[in-house]
Amino acid sequence: MDFFETRVMLEPTMANYAAQRATAEDVEELIELDRIINQNIDDADLRTEYDQEFHYAISRATKNEFVIKILPIIYSGMNMSSIFKLVSDEVKDYTINDHKLILEFIKKGDAAGAEAGPGKGETPKRKLSLQAFLWAQDEEFCDCHPCGWRATESVCIEA
Numbered sequence: 001m002d003f004f005e006t007r008v009m010l011e012p013t014m015a016n017y018a019a020q021r022a023t024a025e026d027v028e029e030l031i032e033l034d035r036i037i038n039q040n041i042d043d044a045d046l047r048t049e050y051d052q053e054f055h056y057a058i059s060r061a062t063k064n065e066f067v068i069k070i071l072p073i074i075y076s077g078m079n080m081s082s083i084f085k086l087v088s089d090e091v092k093d094y095t096i097n098d099h100k101l102i103l104e105f106i107k108k109g110d111a112a113g114a115e116a117g118p119g120k121g122e123t124p125k126r127k128l129s130l131q132a133f134l135w136a137q138d139e140e141f142c143d144c145h146p147c148g149w150r151a152t153e154s155v156c157i158e159a
Contacts, residue, residue, distance in 0.1 A: 006074055007074075010067075010071075010074070011055065011058075012114075012115045012116070012117070013115060014055075014058050014059055014062055014067060014071075015058060015102050015105065015106065015114035015115055015117065016111045016112070016114050016115035017061075017062035017063075017064060017067075017111070018058045018059075018061035018062050018106050018114065019105050019106045019108070019109055019110055019111040019113070019114040019115075020109065020111045021061060021062060021063045022061040022106050022107075022109075023061075026057065026060065026061035026106075027061075027103075027106060027107050029057050030054065030057050030058065030061070030103050030106060031103065033050055033053055033054040033057055034054065034099050034100065034103055036050045037050045037051055037054060037095070037096070037099060038096055041092050041095070041096065042092075047095075051095070052075055054099060055071065055075070056068075056071060056072065058102070058106070059071045061106065098117070101117050102114060102117050105117055
């Protein structure tokens with residue numbers, strides 16, 4: 001759970017700075033990684049590898065050395081491949097669309113758009129990704145949330 005909260009806190013701001021500072025080479029790298037992710041969306045291992053590389057490329061485009069160094073440490077705390085093996089076609093579509101939207105904002109140098117884009121708040125992708133994470137961890141679930149959102153009993157705010 002902390003991993004996903006950290007991503008929600010960090011990634012929109014990284015996208016903001018990347019949109020302000022990305023070079024043409026940074027944008028070309030993101031375009032290429034986006035293409036590779038789309039080609040390998042059904043291969044959990046390759047998707048994991050290139051999805052993380054896409055986010056690392058965004059961190060490099062920020063030109064912030066601390067972010068560049070800390071992002072791999074944050075990602076090392078999760079086995080994303082096991083999560084990606086569980087995600088639905090809907091989550092795959094969100095991944096493709098989210099990356100394209102972020103990439104467009106970065107290409108245009110639209111910092112506010114990049115930060116406010118997908119990744120800010122509780123999107124369906126975030127909910128489904130968190131569910132996949134919890135399932136991968138063999139957590140117990142409760143169904144007490146009115147929206148049907150499932151959380152582990154240990155983190156359920158209604159319990």
